[in-house]
Amino acid sequence: xxxxxxxxxxxxxxxxxxxxxxxxxxxxxxxxxxxxxxxxxxxxxxxxxxxxxxxxxxxxxxxxxxxxxxxxxxxxxxxxxxxxxxxxxxxxxxxxxxxxxxxxxxxxxxxxxxxxxxxxxxxxxxxxxxxxxxxxxxxxxxxxxxxxxxxxxxxxxxxxxxxxxxxxxxxxxxxxxxxxxxxxxxxxxxxxxxxxxxxxxxxxxxxxxxxxxxxxxxxxxxxxxxxxxxxxxxxxxxxxxxxxxxxxxxxxxxxxxxxxxxxxxxxxxxxxxxxxxxxxxxxxxxxxxxxxxxxxxxxxxxxxxxxxxxxxxxxxxxxxxxxxxxxxxxxxxxxxxxxxxxxxxxxxxxxxxxxxx
Numbered sequence: 001x002x003x004x005x006x007x008x009x010x011x012x013x014x015x016x017x018x019x020x021x022x023x024x025x026x027x028x029x030x031x032x033x034x035x036x037x038x039x040x041x042x043x044x045x046x047x048x049x050x051x052x053x054x055x056x057x058x059x060x061x062x063x064x065x066x067x068x069x070x071x072x073x074x075x076x077x078x079x080x081x082x083x084x085x086x087x088x089x090x091x092x093x094x095x096x097x098x099x100x101x102x103x104x105x106x107x108x109x110x111x112x113x114x115x116x117x118x119x120x121x122x123x124x125x126x127x128x129x130x131x132x133x134x135x136x137x138x139x140x141x142x143x144x145x146x147x148x149x150x151x152x153x154x155x156x157x158x159x160x161x162x163x164x165x166x167x168x169x170x171x172x173x174x175x176x177x178x179x180x181x182x183x184x185x186x187x188x189x190x191x192x193x194x195x196x197x198x199x200x201x202x203x204x205x206x207x208x209x210x211x212x213x214x215x216x217x218x219x220x221x222x223x224x225x226x227x228x229x230x231x232x233x234x235x236x237x238x239x240x241x242x243x244x245x246x247x248x249x250x251x252x253x254x255x256x257x258x259x260x261x262x263x264x265x266x267x268x269x270x271x272x273x274x275x276x277x278x279x280x281x282x283x284x285x286x287x288x289x290x291x292x293x294x295x296x297x298x299x300x301x302x303x304x305x306x307x308x309x310x311x312x313x314x315x316x317x318x319x320x321x322x323x324x325x326x327x328x329x330x331x332x333x334x335x336x337x338x339x340x341x342x343x344x345x346x347x348x349x350x351x352x353x354x355x356x357x
Contacts, residue, residue, distance in 0.1 A: 003138075003163070003187050006202040009045035009052075010063050010195045011075050016043040016052070027051060032067045036060070044069070058172050058188045061197035065190065082216040082282045089281050090145075090168040107148075110210075112314040120328035124307035124348070125151030128207055131304060131352045132236035134158045136204030140165065142193050142227060143211035146174030153182045155207060163187045163203060165196065193223045198230045206230065206237040213242050217284040221294055228297065228355055237353040240306050244285040247347045249308055257312060288344050291351060300354045305339040308346025 007016050019027065021040045029051055033039060036053040043052040043059070049070035053060050064087070068074045079087055107113075112121060132139075135158035144164035147153055156162035164175045164186055172188045179186040191197045193211060206227045215223050227237045245251065245262050254261075265283065292298050308331065318324040335342045343349040 003161070004043070006199050007043075007059070007061065007189075007197055008199050009047075009050055010061055010191065010197040011050055011066060012045050012047050014046040015199075016045055018042075019044055027069050029069060030067060036065075049075075056173060057176065058169060058190060060169070060190045062167060062190045062192055063195070080216060080219075083219070085282045086214050087167055090166075090171060093168075093170075110311055112311045112318075114314075116318055116320045116324040117314050117328065119325065120332060121307075122151055123332055125149055126154060127306055128209065128238050128240060128350060129155050129157075131238045131350055132205040132207070137161065138163050138187075138203040139205045139207060140196075140198070140203040140227075140230065142196065142206060142208045143167070144175055145171050147178050148174065150182075152209075153178065153184065156184060159204070161185050161187050163189065163198075165189045165191045165193070165198075167192060194219050194226060196226045196230050200229050201232050202230050204232055204235055206235070208238070209240040210242070212239055213244075213285050214282055215284075216282065217286065220284070220286060224295065224353075228295075228353065231355045233355055235355050237355065239351040239353070241349050241351050242285055242310075242347060243287070243344070243349065244283070244347075246285060246287045247345070249342075249346045250310060250313060254312055254316065257316070261312070288349070297353065297355070297357055300356055302352045302354075303340060303343035304350045304352060305335045305342035305346055306348040306350040308335050308342045308348070310347045313347075 004016060004018055008014065009016055019042055024033070024042070027044055027048065033042070033051060033053060036055055039053050039055055041054045043054065043061075044050070047070075049068065051067040051069050053065070053067075063076050064079070066076065068076075137160045139156050139159040139161075140163045141147070141156070142165050144162075144166050145168075147164070162179060162184060164172060164179075166172050166175070167190065169190050172190060176186060176188055189197065193208070193215060208227060212220055212223055224239070227239070231237050244265075245258070251258050288303060291301055295301065318328060335346070
């Protein structure tokens with residue numbers, strides 16, 4: 001609970017006070033708080049307007065779950081259509097066990113788990129740590145998900161605490177179990193990447209993997225600025241992103257398949273707005289130029305290659321019977337040697353920001 005002094009109310013931006021159950025009656029809490037079960041502890045913002053529950057060691061600081069205890073107008077706004085899509089998707093997705101750890105049930109849609117691709121993918125899974133210091137007190141894993149891969153767990157090696165922030169309480173429960181199995185220390189917060197409930201200049205490193213492009217396109221700038229805000233001076237912010245149809249490597253090699261994916265992508269956007277359906281994951285990729293033009297700190301943004309290919313490329317071109325492992329070994333060397341070029345030519349860049357302001 002020592003991290004509470006670094007937290008802030010996502011609605012009022014005030015600091016937060018810890019209260020025990022025997023003090024709940026002093027704050028005139030409505031019956032809403034009981035939906036979280038038998039609570040023994042919670043947080044109240046300093047202006048005494050909002051109550052936030054803590055259960056299973058997960059600090060609930062998402063505006064959606066706040067309990068209003070003020071006397072004036074509740075300042076919360078409803079989630080936008082696209083933001084609610086992402087919120088609902090990750091709160092309804094199921095999990096499965098892989099290598100004794102919990103991962104998203106739909107992981108196989110995005111990750112090639114075949115043996116022929118294993119070494120190549122594992123190399124990318126650990127690559128984020130190349131771009132930030134190898135030790136510190138707090139590494140913020142924003143939109144952490146369940147952290148269900150051994151390689152992902154290793155990304156916090158050298159840090160005292162991994163601060164996991166995610167919109168899904170279920171994902172944080174899985175992350176807590178996975179981190180405990182790895183004998184590491186974690187802090188778990190249900191929160192929003194566009195409104196991170198942490199004070200300015202609080203964490204040593206910020207890591208965001210495969211999340212930013214699921215944020216509505218007009219909110220992605222706000223999310224990056226939030227990551228920048230909570231990072232300490234001279235620290236690193238590392239964002240693993242996807243260029244999708246901005247990747248010429250994938251456009252050229254996948255050709256008709258890539259065209260199909262692009263058409264399906266835009267058709268899907270229309271579909272979810274016209275028809276009521278189960279939650280579908282939002283996706284919007286900005287270009288490299290957008291990152292270099294839209295921030296006060298754009299001169300401190302660099303691009304490196306995280307991985308140049310996607311699952312579709314691997315499914316089409318990489319096979320054990322066709323020298324698949326040798327092709328990927330060669331591609332790994334190219335990605336490392338020409339990292340900055342491949343970061344824009346390929347699919348997945350590591351966007352590295354140094355906080356100097």
